[in-house]
Amino acid sequence: MDCICLAALAALRHFCRPSVTVIGTELTVHSEKDRAPVPLQLHHLPISTTFAIINDVMVIDPTDKESAVAGGHLTIACNIKKHLCLISKSGGTPIERDQLNHCIQLACNQAEIFAELIETSVQDDLNNRREKLEKSGIIVDPAAPQAFIDI
Numbered sequence: 451m452d453c454i455c456l457a458a459l460a461a462l463r464h465f466c467r468p469s470v471t472v473i474g475t476e477l478t479v480h481s482e483k484d485r486a487p488v489p490l491q492l493h494h495l496p497i498s499t500t501f502a503i504i505n506d507v508m509v510i511d512p513t514d515k516e517s518a519v520a521g522g523h524l525t526i527a528c529n530i531k532k533h534l535c536l537i538s539k540s541g542g543t544p545i546e547r548d549q550l551n552h553c554i555q556l557a558c559n560q561a562e563i564f565a566e567l568i569e570t571s572v573q574d575d576l577n578n579r580r581e582k583l584e585k586s587g588i589i590v591d592p593a594a595p596q597a598f599i600d601i
Contacts, residue, residue: 451525452511455498458508464575470513488544496535497561497566498527501553503543508553510560524550530565 454555466487469480501511502520509516517523522541528534534554545553 452498452500455527456568459495459497460571462490463492463495463568464572480530494529494531494533494535495561495565496527496529497557497564498525498536499553499560500525501542501555503545508545508549510556524553526554528554528558528561530562532558532561 451455466489469485469488471478471480499507499509501524502509502516503522503524504516504520508524509520512520520541521543522539522545524545525536525538526534527536537554
C-alpha cells in the first residue's frame with residue numbers, strides 16, 4: 451500500500467495543469483504553446499509507512515507473508531515537517547506507547563527520504579525532457595523550471 455501512495459504522490463507532483471486566465475466571468479484556458487502548464491500546488495506530501503505487529507516486534511514495510519501472520523497493522527503518514535497526517539491501527543494486538551513513538555519517528559524519517567526522492571526524480575525527469583527538446587532545436591524557457599515539457 452505504501453508503494454501505491456508513493457506512486458500517486460509522485461504522479462501528482464509531476465502533473466501540470468493548463469494555465470488559465472479569469473477576467474470577470476470569462477475563463478480562458480491557454481494551450482501549451484501559449485503558456486507553460488502550471489504544476490499543482492502541493493504544500494506537503496503525506497508519506498505513509500506501514501508496520502506489521504508480530505508478537506512484540508514491529509516490522510516496517512512488511513512482506514505478504516509477514517502481513518499474513520501479523521496480529522495487527524499500523525500505518526502512519528507524515529510529511530517532511532514531521533507533522534502527523536494519519537495514524538491507523540487495525541487488528542487486536544496492542545501497541546505500547548514507546549513502540550508507537552518509535553514507529554512515528556521511523557515514519558517521519560522515511561517521509562523525509564521518500565519526499566526528497568520524489569522531488570529529485572521529478573526534477574531529473576523535467577531536466578531530461580528539457581535537454582532532449584534543446585538538442586532537437588526547440589527553445590525552452592529557462593525561467594520556468596517547473597514547466598511541463600512534453601516530448
